[in-house]
Amino acid sequence: MKEKKRIYIAYTGGTIGMKPSKNGFIPVAGYLSETIKNMPEFYHDDMPEFEIHEYEPLIDSADISPEAWQVLATDIQDRYHDFDGFIILHGTDTMSYTASALSFIFESLSKPVIITGSQIPLSQLRSDARANLLNSLFIAAHHPINEVCLFFNNQLFRGNRTTKQHADGFSAFVSPNYPVLLEAGIDIKNIAGKKQRTVNTRLTIGKIDKQSIAILHLFPGLDWQVLDNLLKSPLQALVLLTYGVGNAQQDPELLKTLKEASDRGILIVNCSQCLKGSVNMGGYATGHALSEAGVIGGIDMTTEAVIAKLHYLLSQSLSYKVVKELLTTDLRGELTALND
Numbered sequence: 320m321k322e323k324k325r326i327y328i329a330y331t332g333g334t335i336g337m338k339p340s341k342n343g344f345i346p347v348a349g350y351l352s353e354t355i356k357n358m359p360e361f362y363h364d365d366m367p368e369f370e371i372h373e374y375e376p377l378i379d380s381a382d383i384s385p386e387a388w389q390v391l392a393t394d395i396q397d398r399y400h401d402f403d404g405f406i407i408l409h410g411t412d413t414m415s416y417t418a419s420a421l422s423f424i425f426e427s428l429s430k431p432v433i434i435t436g437s438q439i440p441l442s443q444l445r446s447d448a449r450a451n452l453l454n455s456l457f458i459a460a461h462h463p464i465n466e467v468c469l470f471f472n473n474q475l476f477r478g479n480r481t482t483k484q485h486a487d488g489f490s491a492f493v494s495p496n497y498p499v500l501l502e503a504g505i506d507i508k509n510i511a512g513k514k515q516r517t518v519n520t521r522l523t524i525g526k527i528d529k530q531s532i533a534i535l536h537l538f539p540g541l542d543w544q545v546l547d548n549l550l551k552s553p554l555q556a557l558v559l560l561t562y563g564v565g566n567a568q569q570d571p572e573l574l575k576t577l578k579e580a581s582d583r584g585i586l587i588v589n590c591s592q593c594l595k596g597s598v599n600m601g602g603y604a605t606g607h608a609l610s611e612a613g614v615i616g617g618i619d620m621t622t623e624a625v626i627a628k629l630h631y632l633l634s635q636s637l638s639y640k641v642v643k644e645l646l647t648t649d650l651r652g653e654l655t656a657l658n659d
């Protein structure tokens with residue numbers, strides 16, 4: 320008989336393992352593992368062996384942080400040699416941020432890492448957790464894609480390309496600018512997943528700390544004083560959510576404020592408010608003016624990927640120039656390089 324693959328499950332919290340209480344769903348220690356023990360399908364002959372490591376405390380993913388990302392990455396690094404693949408059980412609210420952050424922190428990943436969760440707890444009727452976890456385990460063992468992936472509602476995505484699009488539907492995630500990697504239907508269909516041999520080399524991980532970053536969503540009538548105040552705070556980077564392909568109001572006051580901030584060494588990244596498509600500051604005069612003011616194009620990265628990338632890059636000892644360059648460089652498949 321073929322030896323079974325071994326999968327490590329890092330259980331951080333989220334709805335998947337929650338229990339109903341009089342104040343709504345709450346994470347309860349031991350509850351998820353107990354529920355799984357009573358589900359024979361997880362022990363089917365075709366399923367891999369798995370070990371669940373429950374974090375303490377279990378959290379709602381609203382409480383995730385760069386410090387917690389570092390703990391998670393170190394945990395996986397410590398167990399890297401003992402397992403064939405890794406699953407992270409996580410709340411959906413910030414799942415795309417964690418998937419993006421881990422993609423950057425893991426600097427030499429050659430085994431599958433799949434992050435998943437659910438909209439309804441595993442123990443509840445009509446839960447999506449059973450399918451999400453069963454498929455994640457099955458895929459990690461039998462269809463490994465050696466990168467940080469996110470599995471939800473029968474689709475395996477590149478983690479750093481995802482965003483949460485639905486607050487209460489089962490199709491909670493989309494990958495607006497990159498195709499689905501695998502589709503779980505009657506068969507597991509490979510769409511854009513790159514198959515590579517799983518090798519047991521050492522996993523190198525990078526440092527990640529909390530950095531001073533802000534996001535500003537442009538809208539008609541935005542008072543520039545608000546932006547000015549934000550840029551006066553001890554800020555390292557600002558993500559500017561602009562219109563369409565990266566356009567902003569053609570107001571000299573705005574451009575002057577941005578130019579001064581970027582001259583002071585604040586990184587200003589231009590991301591579109593649109594879900595799909597890419598920033599191209601050469602497209603319109605309004606966008607061109609931003610690039611003249613020192614604003615960096617976020618290309619087709621999700622806001623989650625940009626935030627994670629900024630936390631990661633600013634945690635390395637890199638010069639402003641190098642960080643600026645790496646922001647627009649494809650590090651882990653998070654952006655479509657302009658010549659692709």
Ligand SMILES: NC(=O)C[C@H](N)C(=O)O
Nearest residue numbers: 333334379380410411412
């Ligand atoms: N579906 C979920 O997991 C939502 C939950 N609030 C969380 O993100 O932890």
